[in-house]
Amino acid sequence: MKVLHLISSLKVGGAESLLVDLVAELQSMGVENSVIYFHDGPNSEKIRNLKIDCVQINGLLKMYDPFFLFNLFRTIKKINPDCIHSSLWAANILGTIFAKLLRIPNLSVIHLASNVEGETQNSKLRSLLDRITFWSDKLVTVSYSTHKQLIDKYPDLKNRLNVILNGIRLDSVTPAKRDNHNFVIGTVGRFIPRKNHKLLIEAFSELRRDKIELHLVGQGPLEVELKNLVESLNLQKYVKFIKTDNARIFYSTFDCFVLPSEQEGLSIALLEAMSAGLPVIVSGVKNLEHDVITHRKDGLVFNLTKNDLVRALRLIVDDKELRDRLAKNGNLLVQNYSLDRMTTNYFDIYKGLSNNSNRI
Template sequence: MKNFNNKRKPTLDVLMLGTGFDIQGGITSVQKLIIDAHARKQIGFSNGDSRQLRIHHVPTIVRGSAMQNIIVYVKSIQHLCWKILRQEVDIIHIHFAERGSTLRKSILIAIGILFRKSIVLHAHGATYQEFYEKLPKFLQQTIAFLFGHCSKTIVLSHSWRDYYINKLHLNPDRVAVLYNPVSVPPAVPNRSGRDLLKFVFLGRIGKRGGPMDLAKSLISFPKQDKGAFDLIEAFAQLPAADLQRVELILAGNGDLESAHRLIAKLNLTDKVSILEWLDPIQRDELLATADAFILPSYNEGLPMSMLEAMAWGLPTIVTPVGGIPEVVRHNRNGLLVEPGNLPQLIQAMQQLIGDEALRLSLGRSARHSVEHLDIDNYINSLSHLYATVATKTQDLDRPMHSNEIV
């Protein structure tokens, strides 16, 4: 089969496949930051490569009906094949998570392998471990086979790198850690001397999950829980003196009706507010007025909402799951509590309410610890990865696994 990668062009063309920009969530946020940064400036390479980087994004799923998304997905396949046949793509960059995302993207990966294109996978799934373990053996083997033939897999932390290497037997040289990027604001407000504090939660409210209707007899999908209901219950148990000094705002999608019922049941209607999902401008306005960020998740990749809050100089109360412990250090730039441990969550909130010096110190450290993740730095790292993938000679007919001697 002809290798379409041999022709040298003045551009390095990347076709990015992922969620539509109308989808709410972390994958969309990462994609938007990349595309916006790419649009702001002409991106070249620092290693003497004279080519210009061009990134074109194509959605594989959008906010809409099942039928609409079937059409969108088929069109993404057509777009991919058309670009390949016209030799207008050098690298296929595929964002994926667990559940249906992996199943959809597997077909796109297979097409890329068939045409011997360089493929960069970008792993986002917070519950990928549970999802993969529950798959039938033949699906596990198929996914591992496809992933093993890809040029690079981007993961969000070193712990996730270890997982993909050990469980899917990927070659360590083909697994790269890139923490999620964030847009760091040039300045943050002075939060000292405030009488009424504002705690903020950003994310899905309630559990996401359950089996897919068309595959429920075959696959049981894990549920993802960001701990919003735990947070409401813990907030209700704060001592009266602390409750007088703080309000809680939850912003996101999900089971908002049940959350409103729980708030009413716990007599918190004057202390807890729920907002629907915010756009980036509204989110930044909320974070600018907040005093602390809380995300007591049960599972995570590396939450964008946490990184955004840290960039705004907010102390965080989060859980040591996924890549979080590699960014947040207890009592240094945030507070860590175990998932589902309400007493720990209550105690952490009391610490931030009662100790302004701690609150401000953790916030300053939080901002400092994510400054290197600013999108301008990230896009340079990503372009370097693209250049490496595009210029490195690889045998794409046979995967290199971690148990092979290189």
């Protein structure tokens, strides 16, 4: 079976690292994978190291110009896959269009409701482009919350949306060590607005800082702004920025993990933190609801306010018995989010698409 994976970016990110693990697992199952991507990043090298064809599409003058579109069409036609699996906004739209033109079955994966609604939700053109994704033969969301948000907005999708929960290699993360060092509050994620690092830094500034540190693992366009915020709050001695292409090795240096995002699908970083045996603090919606975490059972869920996050941080720092219980329960819970399970679910969809193909 030949599967083409089309993704907008191979920069550092959850969807991007997920693709690396997925194609490696599919390869071991005998699937012939190819990858097409638009924006380069460190994950392209990881895929090529697996001896998998990995092609970047460029425009002549700019991204998405006529030369780009022609090159993408020609490359997909040359690969001639049994099905196309696309991820992220632009790839989902273009993958769906070219799948229809070439009569190739396709699957679009929606990681966030905003991947469909877009940043400029009032734009008629953007709204029209969003709906092209819905022409896909199969639609998948990676979390129940995204599934619900989309159905609430587009009720006609109710019988078409599938849920395949993200999965990780449960043995790929180094277990956390709890040596006698400063208490380290850690987070992993790109420095972009919806990841909400600003709130975490401001909440951290309210804590007593004796033997407590904040480690921010990631990179992105807001890095300078966040560093300026740290400086303005006189936190340079206590906040560490860590730039890496392999965040997994840093979970062992944390004592707890915080996910302060304004919006999140099913966070790979959260799953990895739980796999590492860390107690976790996550942002939720009203009534402290969260897709994965049950408040005070598998982790702490906070409302998106600085005061609520400060309370959660103080609780986790001061109560070792609570930390140990949450870490233990979280580690048990994450066993349900394996890469094996996720890969099998995608493989079954590929088989169904290929078997039902109307290609000439």
